[in-house]
Amino acid sequence: MTEERDVQVQIVVAQGIDIPNSRETPKIVGPTLVLAMPLRKTLLSFNVSVLTYGLNLKTSHSVKLSIVEKDEIISTMESKLENIPDFVGGFVFNFSVTNALFKEVGEHRIDFYVDDNKVNTQKFWTVYTGQDD
Numbered sequence: 001m002t003e004e005r006d007v008q009v010q011i012v013v014a015q016g017i018d019i020p021n022s023r024e025t026p027k028i029v030g031p032t033l034v035l036a037m038p039l040r041k042t043l044l045s046f047n048v049s050v051l052t053y054g055l056n057l058k059t060s061h062s063v064k065l066s067i068v069e070k071d072e073i074i075s076t077m078e079s080k081l082e083n084i085p086d087f088v089g090g091f092v093f094n095f096s097v098t099n100a101l102f103k104e105v106g107e108h109r110i111d112f113y114v115d116d117n118k119v120n121t122q123k124f125w126t127v128y129t130g131q132d133d
Contacts, residue, residue, distance in 0.1 A: 010051040011110050011122035017047045017094055026094060035102075036129040043099040044126075050112050053090040059083050064113040065095045075100040102126055 015030030028049050035044055048065060055061070060083050067075040077095050102108075110122045 007055050007114065007119055008053040009112060009120035011112055011120055012049045012051065013110070013122065013124045014047045014049065017049065017096075026092070033123075034125045034127055037102060037105055037126050038130050040105070040128060040130070041101070041103045044102055045096070045098045045100070048095045048097060048110060050093040050095070050120075051090060052093070055091060055114065057081070057084040057087040057091060061115055062113075063093055064116075065093075066111045066113075067097060067100055068109045068111060069102060069104055074102065 012028055012031050013035070014028045014032060018027045018029050020027075026049075028047070035046060037044070050063075050065065061081045062078065063081060064076060064078045066073050075097055077097070079093070081091075105126045105128045108124055108126060110124065111118055112120045112122075
């Protein structure tokens with residue numbers, strides 16, 4: 001039996017994730033805090049891994065990830081996590097963000113929720129890499 005802990009969360013933005021097979025640990029590919037925008041308004045796809053420790057997995061949870069530009073949510077993903085009896089250790093949630101419409105360069109944020117409670121926020125940035133006319 002493990003003692004109860006405050007939930008610790010780390011959010012990692014990356015180009016992708018590599019899952020060679022079901023027996024190996026997934027590998028985060030190209031972690032970054034900056035995403036390139038080839039157009040001033042563009043659809044971007046990337047991966048968000050949320051590393052957790054101290055989450056009581058003996059009970060079921062709902063999790064939600066929101067991508068926020070200024071104060072507007074531009075993408076949201078939600079999932080249920082069923083209880084995992086006798087689980088000890090950390091748990092990693094991987095979210096594939098596909099074709100999220102980014103309208104602005106600059107600072108953005110990712111909000112991660114467990115059971116409708118925001119438990120962490122991660123800032124990241126977009127930069128314009130296209131050519132000005």
